[in-house]
């Protein structure tokens with residue numbers, strides 16, 4: 263949460279130091295994920311998005327979580343206002359807020375005088391077709407999307423990795439050996455970008471975790487023109503699903519799919535498989551925008567954790583394979599996954 267807060271919202275979430283009530287950012291971010299997919303409002307939103315749009319336009323209220331919407335609009339507008347007032351912001355910041363404002367300004371500069379947030383159009387309606395500037399709402403929506411798409415997915419993956427390491431001590435030792443080999447026993451303090459590509463076994467552990475526990479279990483696509491693939495016809499405007507979870511657990515692709523075997527993701531093994539056999543981040547032009555970000559975030563976090571702590575399985579043993587269900591649209595364990603942590 264702190265990483266996304268700093269990189270996306272240019273703010274400190276203080277998620278490790280405070281309880282929810284202390285920082286409104288943390289409170290509302292958590293509330294954002296508190297979504298019940300079977301609630302009538304969500305069902306309505308998913309089934310009739312145009313109806314929801316109409317409702318919002320008429321009432322000027324969000325269909326759900328009005329307070330969350332208001333909070334993010336107010337907070338992010340303030341951050342954007344501050345940045346637009348600061349002449350040095352472009353040089354001083356490189357977070358998502360600044361990158362999106364730069365993108366907006368580049369087009370603004372060529373077409374209209376410099377804008378303030380209040381002057382930016384609030385919705386697509388007010389934008390003429392020719393101008394490709396971002397509206398305030400588009401920038402806000404992107405920032406909140408980064409939080410929604412980036413926080414829970416990465417946190418859940420790290421949670422599963424730690425749980426798996428506690429269940430498989432040999433794999434954990436091997437991983438720690440690799441980290442020690444690169445960073446030394448006494449521990450190099452800084453992690454260089456180049457170091458990350460040397461972590462071959464760590465990558466394999468992460469990918470095997472994402473294979474068994476892909477946070478997004480399926481992809482959805484809309485067919486934009488009539489297409490035929492291997493004799494199967496897809497009509498224009500039909501939607502179809504790529505079942506990530508089923509592909510990752512297909513015994514014809516992965517022998518003994520329920521076994522945790524990181525070696526499946528060593529470089530030679532990967533190149534022997536079809537590229538679409540592993541889809542945790544999706545594929546094609548609409549694949550995960552934050553894939554590299556997530557990969558590096560997970561690796562850096564794991565390096566520090568594995569250097570400092572040993573993970574042991576909890577007294578209360580759960581059966582393997584882990585019993586899974588869905589929570590907030592993502593794959594989750596049905597039971598709380600616990601382990602013991604020992605400081606090294």
Ligand code: HEM
Pocket residue numbers: 407408409411412413415416419476477478481482541542543544545546547548549550551552553555556
């Ligand atoms: C382990 C971590 C993550 C996993 C497993 C994951 C997975 C995915 C998947 C499966 C999709 C749909 C791709 C498709 O339809 O082909 C997606 C989309 C997306 N992800 Fe991630 N994601 C992760 C982390 C992140 C992070 C850290 C961010 C941002 C900081 C992010 C931002 C996005 C965005 C913006 C999209 C929508 C892209 C589009 O529609 O063009 N994700 N992600």
